[in-house]
Amino acid sequence: MISLSHIYKTYPxxxxxxxxxDLNIEKGESVFITGPSGSGKTTLFRxxxxxxxxxxxxxxxxxxxxxxxxxxxxxxxxxxxxxxxxDFRLLKDRTVFENVALPLEIKGQKFVGIKQKVNExxxxxxxxxKREQHPEQLSGxxxxxxxxxxxxxxxxxxxxxxxxxxxxxxxxxxxxMELLDKVNAQGTTVLIATHDMDLVKKKRxxxxxxxxxxxxxxxxxxxxxxx
Amino acid sequence: MNQMLWANLKRTWTHHFGTQMxxxxxxxxxxxxxxxxxxxxxxxxxxxxLWGDSIQMTVFLKEETKEDSGNEKLTQLKTRLQAINGVxxxxxxxxxxxxxxFKMEMSGFMPEVFQDExxxxxxxxxxxxxxxxQLKQKIDTLRLAExxxxxxxxxxxxxxxxxQDWLNNYASFIKGINSMGLALVLVLLSGSxxxxxxxxxxxxxxRRDEIEIMELxxxxxxxxRWPLVVEGLFLGLLxxxxxxxxxxxxxxxxxxxxxxQAFFLAVQSQFQFLSGLYVxxxxxxxxxxxxxxxxxxxxKLNHGWLASQRSEV
Numbered sequence: 001m002i003s004l005s006h007i008y009k010t011y012p013x014x015x016x017x018x019x020x021x022d023l024n025i026e027k028g029e030s031v032f033i034t035g036p037s038g039s040g041k042t043t044l045f046r047x048x049x050x051x052x053x054x055x056x057x058x059x060x061x062x063x064x065x066x067x068x069x070x071x072x073x074x075x076x077x078x079x080x081x082x083x084x085x086x087d088f089r090l091l092k093d094r095t096v097f098e099n100v101a102l103p104l105e106i107k108g109q110k111f112v113g114i115k116q117k118v119n120e121x122x123x124x125x126x127x128x129x130k131r132e133q134h135p136e137q138l139s140g141x142x143x144x145x146x147x148x149x150x151x152x153x154x155x156x157x158x159x160x161x162x163x164x165x166x167x168x169x170x171x172x173x174x175x176x177m178e179l180l181d182k183v184n185a186q187g188t189t190v191l192i193a194t195h196d197m198d199l200v201k202k203k204r205x206x207x208x209x210x211x212x213x214x215x216x217x218x219x220x221x222x223x224x225x226x227x
Numbered sequence: 228m229n230q231m232l233w234a235n236l237k238r239t240w241t242h243h244f245g246t247q248m249x250x251x252x253x254x255x256x257x258x259x260x261x262x263x264x265x266x267x268x269x270x271x272x273x274x275x276x277l278w279g280d281s282i283q284m285t286v287f288l289k290e291e292t293k294e295d296s297g298n299e300k301l302t303q304l305k306t307r308l309q310a311i312n313g314v315x316x317x318x319x320x321x322x323x324x325x326x327x328x329f330k331m332e333m334s335g336f337m338p339e340v341f342q343d344e345x346x347x348x349x350x351x352x353x354x355x356x357x358x359x360x361q362l363k364q365k366i367d368t369l370r371l372a373e374x375x376x377x378x379x380x381x382x383x384x385x386x387x388x389x390x391q392d393w394l395n396n397y398a399s400f401i402k403g404i405n406s407m408g409l410a411l412v413l414v415l416l417s418g419s420x421x422x423x424x425x426x427x428x429x430x431x432x433x434r435r436d437e438i439e440i441m442e443l444x445x446x447x448x449x450x451x452r453w454p455l456v457v458e459g460l461f462l463g464l465l466x467x468x469x470x471x472x473x474x475x476x477x478x479x480x481x482x483x484x485x486x487x488q489a490f491f492l493a494v495q496s497q498f499q500f501l502s503g504l505y506v507x508x509x510x511x512x513x514x515x516x517x518x519x520x521x522x523x524x525x526x527k528l529n530h531g532w533l534a535s536q537r538s539e540v
Contacts, residue, residue, distance in 0.1 A: 051443075072447070079445035089440050093242040103444040150444065 001027040001158060001189045002048060007057035009043050009213075017043035018213040021057070025191060027157070030184040032200050033193040035210035041193040044210070045162040048191065049083045050074050062157045079107060082151030082188075086163035088143045090135040096122070096146050097131040103154045117153060125149045125179060141172030148179055152188070159183060161192045165199060173199055235454040236461060246429065250422070251466055257419040258470030258513050259477075261412055262501070265509065266478055268408040270498050272401075277497075282363050284356040284371070284389040286378055304383045308354055311374055313362040318355045325350035351385060368398045416516060424520040455525040456518050463517020467510045475500055 002025040009018040018040050025031050035041050046052040048061055050069065059066040064077045090099050097118055104114045122128045125145040135143050144164060151159055161180065165173035177199060184190045194200065200207055209217035240247055286308065288301075301319070308317045320328075329350060362370060371394065375387045441451050482498050501509065 049443075075442070075445045075447045075450075077445075078443065083443055089436070089443065091437055091440055093238055093437075102441075106441070106444055106446045106450060154445075 001025055001029070001062060002191065003058075003060040004044075004047070005058045007047065007059060008055045009040075009047065009052070010055045016213055018047075018054070021214065023208065023215065025189060027189055028184070028187055030181070030190040030205050031192070032203070032205055032207045033191065033210060034195060034197065034200055034207060036195065039210045040213040041195070041210060042162060043213075045160060045193050049081060049160050050077050079103065079154060080156055080158075082154070082156040082159040084144070084147050084151045084159065084161035084164045086166035088135070088140075088147045088167075090143060090146055090150075092135055095132050095134055096127055096138070099135065099146055100149045100153050102150060107154060118149075121149045121153050124182075139172075140168050141175055144168060144172075144176050145179065148176070148183075152183060156188065158189045158191065161190070163194055163196075164192060165194065165196060170198075174202070177203060232454055232457050236457055239454075239458055247462070250429075250462060251469070254419060254422050254462060254466035254517070255469040255473065257415060257422055258467050259473045261415045261419070262467075262470045262474040262509060263477070264408065264411055264415070265505070266474060266501055268404070269501060269505070271404060273499070274497065282358060282371075282389070282394065284358075284375065284378075284387060286354040286356065286384050287351045287386040287388070288353055289383055289385045290351070300383050304381055305354065307381055308356060308378065311377065313358055313370060313374065314356055315359045316357045318357075320353050320355055322350060322352050325353065368395055416512075419513075420516050420520040420523075424524040428524050452522070452525040456522045459521025460514055460518035462521075464510065464514040466517065467513025470513070471501075471506055471509060 002023070004021055004023040007018050007021040008016070009021075010016050021040075021044070023044075033041055033044060043052070047054055047059055047066070050061070050064075050066055053059075053066060053069075057067075061077075062080045064073075064080065066077070069077055091102070094102075100118045100121055101114050104117060109117075119128070119131075122131055125148060127142060127145055127149070130138060130142060135146065138146065144167075148159075148161075148164070151161075159180070164180070165176050168176065173196065180190055180192065181203075207217070207219040208215055286304075288304075305317055305319065308314060356374075358371075368391075371389060372391070375389065375391075378384050378387055438451055478498075478500050485498070
């Protein structure tokens with residue numbers, strides 16, 4: 001589902017964010033990417049979500065060869081993945097319903113179908129009664145649930161989350177993780193970048209640890225690997 | 228797509244009302260200046276074209292061209308003059324008529340001379356040629372010079388006068404006014420394009436996050452740009468309509484004031500606001516200008532893919 005082969009990403013400086021990076025994530029897997037700040041997690045996240053492209057190497061996500069994507073093809077690639085950010089990235093001038101409906105509107109779906117799907121999704125994330133509220137009227141956890149609902153509304157094969165619990169307390173973080181588990185249980189491949197090791201330890205998932213742009217540990221390769 | 232465009236427009240005006248109103252005020256002011264100049268220019272041209280209506284040519288006749296109606300030479304010359312392209316009417320003025328006219332016009336200045344019964348004005352008989360509107364409105368001095376040259380070769384014509392120097396100066400003045408007006412309108416129009424563009428740029432900056440989120444969930448650049456172009460079109464339409472109303476009210480006020488203070492000028496009939504067609508063209512141009520400038524500035528949009536190309540080593 002996600003494949004990175006001999007990836008190098010260098011920023012002006014030069015700063016080598018990723019060096020000869022290889023990674024394979026199978027369909028239906030749920031994977032934690034961990035590492036300290038500056039280790040390359042965000043760069044990896046940006047590459048996999050099509051917000052950036054590698055200096056060299058090959059990336060394939062949900063059947064799309066990222067290296068060969070033209071500027072015009074990028075939006076169509078993004079319609080096949082779901083992305084969640086630490087800072088939620090919700091449209092403040094739109095209601096919860098409108099935020100979640102956005103990917104379907106962009107896909108050109110009709111309002112009747114959109115309404116039904118959004119209501120179902122809001123039910124799943126437990127925000128049915130907040131549908132007419134604006135993001136600023138919600139708590140951090142609720143905002144993140146809206147962001148997850150938006151990322152999943154178009155039923156992507158891959159969900160990529162960058163520090164999804166970074167702005168939340170422990171209880172809310174666990175709630176979000178349970179929601180992501182639910183999504184994964186339905187067959188969606190989930191890739192979560194986080195530096196919250198306590199959270200990682202509580203979940204029995206494949207964990208990939210990055211440092212200085214390289215994988216230093218992959219639980220899949222360990223004898224008692226989980227996930 | 229259409230639903231999205233209208234919903235976006237409504238949202239923009241609801242949530243960014245302050246920015247939109249500021250832009251509208253600045254833009255309407257720019258358009259009102261242009262509209263005022265157009266109105267002023269049109270009225271100036273109308274007044275100047277009234278002067279143009281008095282353009283005529285006098286063909287003074289040789290002594291041997293006698294004044295009786297049976298004179299074959301005179302009839303022949305009149306027929307030839309009437310046959311010239313652009314000539315509307317040819318009127319014969321005898322020596323006596325010329326003298327009477329001279330007396331009437333000059334009696335106020337030199338009454339003692341004109342009270343003299345034996346005074347004979349030294350004017351030859353002539354043909355007064357008036358021209359068709361097309362030639363007068365154009366103030367075609369070259370064509371007038373051609374006609375004068377042509378007539379000078381006719382048998383019986385002594386001299387030709389049509390106020391050549393005055394006419395040339397007048398034509399240059401009209402040309403200058405037209406060129407200045409056009410240049411001014413172009414400058415102001417470019418300024419208004421810049422104003423709309425800057426406002427769209429500000430709007431883009433204020434909504435950078437929104438645009439990034441739209442890109443994030445798979446919006447194409449057209450989906451992001453078109454709402455901005457629609458915003459530009461709407462701003463242009465609204466601003467040009469407001470400008471027309473403002474200018475109309477200002478024009479009416481000035482005309483009414485002038486009518487009271489300078490009633491002898493027949494202000495009401497001579498000073499006119501832009502015609503319906505001009506108003507339509509003005510509003511259309513204002514709307515298109517708004518849309519075009521938004522399109523031009525929104526073309527520079529892109530954060531995701533191109534941003535990576537910029538940051539690459």
